Amino acid sequence: MNEPLFLKAVLQEKIWGGTKLHDVFNYDLPSDRVGECWSISAHPNGPSTVLNGPYEGMTLAEVWKEHRDVFGNVKGDVFPLLTKILDANDDLSVQVHPNDTYGLEHEGELGKTECWYVIDADEGAEIVYGHHAKTKEELESMIKEGKWTELLRRIKVKKGDFFFVPSGTIHAIGAGIMILETQQSSDTTYRVYDYNRKDDTGNPRELHIQQSVDVTTVPHVDAETGITTTQLENVEITTYVKTDFFNVYQWSITGNAVFEASAPYTLVTVLEGEGTLLVESGEYPLTKGTNFILPNDIKNWTIKGSLQIIASTPGTEM
Structure with missing residues (x-):
């Protein structure tokens, strides 16, 4: 698909x-x-x-x-x-x-x-x-x-x-x-x-x-996240956490941002802004509150516009 x-x-x-x-x-x-x-x-x-x-x-x-x-x-x-x-x-x-x-x-x-x-x-x-x-x-x-x-x-x-x-x-x-x-x-x-x-x-x-x-874990220990930020062309990618269960990212997009799949599938929620998702099968409008999954067959995609997005992928044990 x-x-x-x-x-x-x-x-x-x-x-x-x-x-x-x-x-x-x-x-x-x-x-x-x-x-x-x-x-x-x-x-x-x-x-x-x-x-x-x-x-x-x-x-x-x-x-x-x-x-x-x-x-x-x-x-x-x-x-x-x-x-x-x-x-x-x-x-x-x-x-x-x-x-x-x-x-x-x-x-x-x-x-x-x-x-x-x-x-x-x-x-x-x-x-x-x-x-x-x-x-x-x-x-x-x-x-x-x-x-x-x-x-x-x-x-x-x-x-x-x-x-x-x-x-x-x-x-x-x-x-x-x-x-x-x-x-x-x-x-x-x-x-x-x-x-x-x-x-x-x-x-x-x-x-x-x-x-x-x-x-309950006793005594309490604050969980480490190791947050990192990477600046690519027209997108700042913040990696919030990478675990056995999930990996979570923020994509701050201004312009045309090109992505490559790093997992079998990717979950995406638009928190701010509007724009367009471009994949081989066509173009799809994105607005605040849009939720979608990029399936395994989509290896590359482009998002254009001004958007704040939270994306996640299955963790390392998947």
Whole structure:
């Protein structure tokens, strides 16, 4: 297949969601509490649908299962990556994700390592990233005693920041932050703390204390990213992280920028600007909020215009 797969995103309502996914990206929201846009997803809880070409109308999961050549005939039962845009109108729950071994054993799906690019953030907005417990026993004790101020490590963030969040990292996105998240294709989340909020039926939201203690890395260690920037003709490429799970890049394009494939396929989301994608099969308009995959048959492509793009590829173990 020598044309890109443009994808229809899936919008997820959340107790902490808002309207920025419409205000910023012009997505058509079902309510004023939409927290997540699953931009590129083959997960059963929100699979993207192909909008063009021979696979139009199929889900990404179906294309992965039935037409693996599109992805270079790579192995794997499930499409490994999931790209989201999150609008935190309110604080997200404090949570942690398992690694693959624990996730497969206890939940029947992959664990979740993820990373965040901060699209925008209100002045003074914060994330939870890590904790101050020195041992598992101290972690469990502080959780049970509700010592959240002493336990949780908070960091102020601004537009353009990037964070790598391996499985086992206690974390939460704070109110007033919009991020693009690249993650393993998993929906397993263990809630550690949720500010005593209630769900739509008036019941306290479920917590997963024992699982959280089981999977949290103690003591917390900041994940290394090794961010690098390369200037090529009409494009600045920032490499945010390269891991076994995914590689994540930003393409800052001004003019005509030529790319060569470095992986079996590439996931692309346009965050800012507009322009045109040129491949052998034709030209395709790009606007803010466009999501697509460059399949294995496309080895070279050109993007012209003024655009900010986040791209990702499968990691080194794929």
